[in-house]
Amino acid sequence: MIFLFHPAARIEHLDHIRYYEQIRPGLGAQYLSDFEGTMSRVCEAPHRFRVTREPNIRILSFEKFPYSVIFRDVTVAVELLSVPHDRQRPGYWLERL
Numbered sequence: 001m002i003f004l005f006h007p008a009a010r011i012e013h014l015d016h017i018r019y020y021e022q023i024r025p026g027l028g029a030q031y032l033s034d035f036e037g038t039m040s041r042v043c044e045a046p047h048r049f050r051v052t053r054e055p056n057i058r059i060l061s062f063e064k065f066p067y068s069v070i071f072r073d074v075t076v077a078v079e080l081l082s083v084p085h086d087r088q089r090p091g092y093w094l095e096r097l
Contacts, residue, residue, distance in 0.1 A: 001043045003071070003078040006096050013083045016067065034062045035083070038069055046073040057097075061086065 005013070013035065021028030042049070042060055049058040056072045070082040081096050 001046065001073075001078055002076075003039055003043055003080050006079060006081050008096060009080050009082050016083065031065050031067075034064045035067075035069075038062050039078075039080070042069060042071060042078055046071065046078050055097075057081070 016035075017028040017032055019028075020031045038060055042058075046058065049060055051057065052059050057070060058072065059068050059070050061068045066086045067083055068086055069080055070084065071078050071080050073079075084090075
């Protein structure tokens, strides 16, 4: 299965990469690797993760970085709604539903 970014989620994801690259060159690539591994798990079987909010919203945390992906499966893809930091601004992404 493929995934598609909500436009705001794409922006925040790219902002995370820039932020980590500014802290230390190569750290953005490590973040990106963690993100890609997380999305690979999601795309393999999105239904294996429990629904945490209706309608059909699921969350999976990164392995190394303090972020999660918030997604829902739609007919032919996974829609990535947000890539929030685990401890900042909870629920800000709800307007994207």
